[in-house]
Amino acid sequence: xxxxxxxxxxxxxxxxxxxxxxxxxxxxxxxxxxxxxxxxxxxxxxxxxxxxxxxxxxxxxxxxxxxxxxxxxxxxxxxxxxxxxxxxxxxxxxxxxxxxxxxxxxxxxxxxxxxxxxxxxxxxxxxxxxxxxxxxxxxxxxxxxxxxxxxxxxxxxxxxxxxxxxxxxxxxxxxxxxxxxxxxxxxxxxxxxxxxxxxxxxxxxxxxxxxxxxxxxxxxxxxxxxxxxxxxxxxxxxxxxxxxxxxxxxxxxxxxxxxxxxxxxxxxxxxxxxxxxxxxxxxxxxxxxxxxxxxxxxxxxxxxxxx
Amino acid sequence: xxxxxxxxxxxxxxxxxxxxxxxxxxxxxxxxxxxxxxxxxxxxxxxxxxxxxxxxxxxxxxxxxxxxxxxxxxxxxxxxxxxxxxxxxxxxxxxxxxxxxxxxxxxxxxxxxxxxxxxxxxxxxxxxxxxxxxxxxxxxxxxxxxxxxxxxxxxxxxxxxxxxxxxxxxxxxxxxxxxxxxx
Numbered sequence: 001x002x003x004x005x006x007x008x009x010x011x012x013x014x015x016x017x018x019x020x021x022x023x024x025x026x027x028x029x030x031x032x033x034x035x036x037x038x039x040x041x042x043x044x045x046x047x048x049x050x051x052x053x054x055x056x057x058x059x060x061x062x063x064x065x066x067x068x069x070x071x072x073x074x075x076x077x078x079x080x081x082x083x084x085x086x087x088x089x090x091x092x093x094x095x096x097x098x099x100x101x102x103x104x105x106x107x108x109x110x111x112x113x114x115x116x117x118x119x120x121x122x123x124x125x126x127x128x129x130x131x132x133x134x135x136x137x138x139x140x141x142x143x144x145x146x147x148x149x150x151x152x153x154x155x156x157x158x159x160x161x162x163x164x165x166x167x168x169x170x171x172x173x174x175x176x177x178x179x180x181x182x183x184x185x186x187x188x189x190x191x192x193x194x195x196x197x198x199x200x201x202x203x204x205x206x207x208x209x210x211x212x213x214x215x216x217x218x219x220x221x222x223x224x225x226x227x228x229x230x231x232x233x234x235x236x237x238x239x240x241x242x243x244x245x246x247x248x249x250x251x252x253x254x255x256x257x258x259x260x261x262x263x264x265x266x267x268x269x270x271x272x273x274x275x276x277x278x279x280x281x282x283x284x285x286x287x288x289x290x291x292x293x294x295x296x297x298x299x300x301x302x303x304x305x306x307x
Numbered sequence: 308x309x310x311x312x313x314x315x316x317x318x319x320x321x322x323x324x325x326x327x328x329x330x331x332x333x334x335x336x337x338x339x340x341x342x343x344x345x346x347x348x349x350x351x352x353x354x355x356x357x358x359x360x361x362x363x364x365x366x367x368x369x370x371x372x373x374x375x376x377x378x379x380x381x382x383x384x385x386x387x388x389x390x391x392x393x394x395x396x397x398x399x400x401x402x403x404x405x406x407x408x409x410x411x412x413x414x415x416x417x418x419x420x421x422x423x424x425x426x427x428x429x430x431x432x433x434x435x436x437x438x439x440x441x442x443x444x445x446x447x448x449x450x451x452x453x454x455x456x457x458x459x460x461x462x463x464x465x466x467x468x469x470x471x472x473x474x475x476x477x478x479x480x481x482x483x484x485x486x487x488x489x490x
Contacts, residue, residue: 026376026392035428038379068379298379303388 005124006296007113008133009174017175021143023295024288030067031287041070044101044301049091050127051077051107056262057127057137060286061104064293070301073100088112089119096120102301105129123300131165136296137261138171140289142179144281145216147288148257153180158210160186160242161220161269162231164193168261169220173199186210187242190231207242211251219244219260219269235268245271257281312483315467316457321440321478324456325354328438329361331454336405339366341433343401345375347410347422348393353473354440355409371398375408375429380421401430407454411469413439416450441480443467 003011012020030038046065048058058074065072075095082091088107095103102123105113110130117124128134146152157176163169163185176183183201185192196203204210211217222238232238239245244258252258258270258278262285266272275282316324333339339362346355352374359372373396381390408422423435438454443461461467461482468481 023389023392026378026394029395030379033429038428039424040379040381040384299389302384303386 003300005113005117005126006135006300007117007124007126009135009138009171009178010133012135012175012178014178014180017139017142017178020139020292020295020299021146023299024139024143024291027067027294027298028288028291030294031290037067037069039069040298041065041068041301044070045073045099046070046102046104046297047073047075047095047100047122048127049075049095049103049105051082051088051105051112052128053078054106054128056286056289057106060289061125061127061136061293064290065297067290068294068297070101070297073098088116092116092119096122102297125296125300128167130167131170132167133171134167135171135175136289136293137168138175139296140285140292141172141218141259141261142175143288143292144259144285145257147284148281149215149255152176155181155215156184156213157181157216157218158184158186158204158207158214159218159220160207160244162191162223163187163196163220164191164231165223166220172218173201177201184210188232188238207248208251211248212253214252214256216256217244217252217258219258221261221263222265222268224265235265239268239271243267243269243271244274246273249274249277259285261285312481314479315459315482316441316480318478321456321480324440325357326361328454328456329358329365332358332362332407332436332438333365335436335453339363339368339370341403341405342370342407343397343399343404344370344372344407344409344438345397345422345426346372347408347418348374348376350411350469350471350474351409353471354411354438355407356473358407358409358438373398375422375425377418377421377425380424380428382417382421395425395429397429401426401432403431403433405434405436406432407436407438409438411440411471412467413437413442413450413452413455414445414467416446416448419450420448440469441467 062072100122104125104127106127107129110132112129113124113126159169173183177200184204185201186204186207264270264275266275344355344359346352355372359370363370376393376395378390378392436453439452440456441459442455443459466483470477470479472478
């Protein structure tokens, strides 16, 4: 990969995505060894700069960097100079002066990671920006799908839920279509983007009609903060029309898998028994997330002296 | 430019060298009991498989054989950037085993240094030995092979290419100037 940064899936080619997935497969073995660490990023410093709380994503990046022997700084907005009003630019320049080699940024503003690249020489990895992109989540989902089903191309995938506000959905759909999957977006009209037709996907408002034709069902998390804006009337109604329970699971073809980015709202987008039955795919995603993030750091941080 | 490319080992000579090396491995280790052969990708892997089969013939046992990728242990990551990762396959736990690392060409010794680090991160072998088809000299680290197919004096700029049936469709060791033998 010749990229300076990982800002979004839309920057990547299909070959680059495949390289990341293949590299992640090679790095997944490290977790199974007696010594769960390789020396390749010795002497490099990675900073996790998180303006939004996200314990899972942060510890996944932290573990990924540590397994590659990088030093890790965790910088969260809460309880830092940011809460005293320091701007993103000043924070970035401070980190730059400290000799940070890579910045992993999570920010509520779309485009904050790209802005960061204009101020610092460090490599920037987007760990989620606003409703824009969450590329490493999409990559780990692709990795998980490929590990279970052996390929991406030609798979029929439905992404169900709040597409409009979801950076996970935007990155995932781009990555899936880039690698040749057939994607259907399913959800209430209020939560589907108006311009979805331009994404190269099919749109449906009938989950039950879509289920029998799927290889992968991807459930998005219902974000409770959205409910107050009345995109749908109640959690109970959402569960009845869009939630996946045992009956809906039975309509999926044999061998189809269900994915969810976590954390799950049991009883809303997924029933408790379905959540329990699919615990293994979910824990696979967590494990794969570390391997994919290791791959991104490995591919971005090498070869600087030659550049 | 038609730089000369000459064959320094033919198919038969490679086969004879490997047979001799297999006998030397058995002799040095008083048998094959605790042996495990690990090839360094790319061409070390088929060489390790051939050596394991030959050692197995001599001793009438199945010798465990696998591969050990060194990309994550190289010292040129900062300069040359990331290399593709290749599979590491350990057929047995390395603890207490005699690990024989197998590679096609021994040159600076840096790959072998990386391989030794990779091996000890995967367990605690009783000992580590090194088998190479060609030793071309120009060491940059204090590394020495235990089993050598052919000692080949070279100039630094010369290019030594090992071709194997499994990876290249033919068995030969070629010596040429720079890029020429690389095609």
